[in-house]
Amino acid sequence: MTADAEIVAGLRDAGLVGEGDVVLEPLTGGVSCDVWKVETPTGPIVVKRPLEQLRVAAEWHAPVERGQSEVRWLRRARGVDARIAPEVLAELPVGHAFAMRFVPGCPVWKDELIAGRVDVDFAGAVGRSIAAVHAATANSAADRDAFPTDAMFRALRVDPFLLFVAQKDAELAPAIYALADDLTSRKVALVHGDVSPKNILVSAEGPVFLDAECAVYGDPAFDLAFCTTHLLLKAVWLDDERLGQSAAALVEAYRAGIDWEEPAGLLLRAGKLTAALLLARVEGKSPAPYLTDPDHRRIVRDQARALLRAPTPLDALVSHWQRTLP
Ligand SMILES: Nc1ncnc2c1ncn2[C@@H]1O[C@H](COP(=O)(O)OP(=O)(O)O)[C@@H](O)[C@H]1O
Ligand SMILES: [Mg+2]
Incomplete structure (x- = not known):
């Protein structure tokens, strides 16, 4: 057959x-x-x-x-x-x-963003929904037992996005290795692992999440950082202010849903992860295919490296993010 x-x-x-x-x-x-x-x-x-x-x-x-x-x-x-x-x-x-x-009649969020249809409220709904899954699964032994997928998460996320970059950057390696250790050791909630605009459908009732192959019981800050990274990269690529505003709305709505730990701690972890993921998208194994303009790559790389040297909570990171060269 x-x-x-x-x-x-x-x-x-x-x-x-x-x-x-x-x-x-x-x-x-x-x-x-x-x-x-x-x-x-x-x-x-x-x-x-x-x-x-x-x-x-x-x-x-x-x-x-x-x-x-x-x-x-x-x-x-x-x-x-x-x-x-x-x-x-x-x-x-x-x-x-x-x-x-099949979820009918729903465009992929990435296609909407590229077409210039940027709905800042939708980004907030994405943040609310991911936080809802994290809140419902936080500190749950049953959920932790149902996702013994650390090896997969390591192979698909930690190795290509964090360790691959650390191996190429002697100055930042200690910070990135420490981040990878912290990420793999933290068991807090059910993480989707690939919250990217290309894996989210825009339905009339809000976001529909697809493609959870990297799901793991781990650090919820990863999902927030992963999605924010995509919006910040697209803000540079398309030089669209509304994409920065979308990132801010995502983070703010997510923060409002954090009821399992102090938001400040999570936002700092998410800020560090976002810095590392931004760098990975210009230096890593899975570079953002649309960031081909050397200026765009420089804007992302310089900010990401500075943020890895001086860790910044994600809300502040987003509000200071520059889409163009200084
Ligand atoms: N249940 C679904 N309803 C509608 N479209 C879907 C559905 N599942 C997948 N798709 C479409 O197929 C594409 C690829 O699916 P995805 O699960 O992201 O696979 P991959 O792991 O290959 O990226 C999505 O971007 C979406 O356009
Ligand atoms: Mg996909």
């Missing part, structure tokens, strides 16, 4: 499609998975199957078990608020593939 035929057989066994022809229509965007849309008698669904080898320039392997982490995160997030994640319909017995409900 071909891989596609195995997927179709899995969908039949799960009762999602009948005996007739089944068309797997590839959806664009994925670098780490095959993602298809499939019409079924009960409406369109999405089937996702993790790849062994990610489609990025650098050699980058990742265990396919990450498909299972994603399913667990989607289910847990829906338990917190059913509007913020697609419903998982079945896990298929093919390389940790799974089927979920």
Whole structure:
């Protein structure tokens, strides 16, 4: 059986499609998975199957078990608020593939931002939603036990984004290594691990989060930092003030939802992580593909390096962020 035929057989066994022809229509965007849309008698669904080898320039392997982490995160997030994640319909017995409900008529947030449709309130809703998942799972032994995925998080996040950069930068290495140690040792709440505008759908009811393959029980500051980093990079790329305002709205709404620890501590950790992630997006293994202009790269690199030398809470970092050369 071909891989596609195995997927179709899995969908039949799960009762999602009948005996007739089944068309797997590839959806664009994925670098780490095959993602298809499939019409079924009960409406369109999405089937996702993790790849062994990610489609990025650098050699980058990742265990396919990450498909299972994603399913667990989607289910847990829906338990917190059913509007913020697609419903998982079945896990298929093919390389940790799974089927979920297709969320119709919702653009990807990244495409909206690039098209100049910047809704600052939506960024706030993103912050509120991630904080809600963190608050619901904070200090929970059950959630911690359900996500024993530290090795995956290390391989997909800590190594490529933090350690790879530290190895190339002797001056900043001690700060980045310390940050990586702190990140991996902190067990606070359920982290999504890839909160990027390309993994968020814009629905009428607010954000819908996809792509939770890196989910781990860890430091919630990571999700906040990861998403803020994307907005700050895009603010430089597009030189759009509203993207800086979106980052501020994200952080402010998130902060209002922190009820499991002192916000000041979390915002300082998130500020340090954001500095490191910004640097990783110009120096790391997974550079932001749109930051090709040397001036843009310099704006990001100089600020990120200064912030790693002088750690700054995330709210202050965002309000001082410069989109252009001084
Ligand atoms: N449940 C869904 N409803 C609608 N579109 C989806 C759904 N799941 C994925 N997509 C679309 O497919 C794209 C890739 O999905 P994603 O889970 O992010 O995979 P990858 O890990 O390959 O990035 C998304 O950006 C989105 O456009
Ligand atoms: Mg994705």
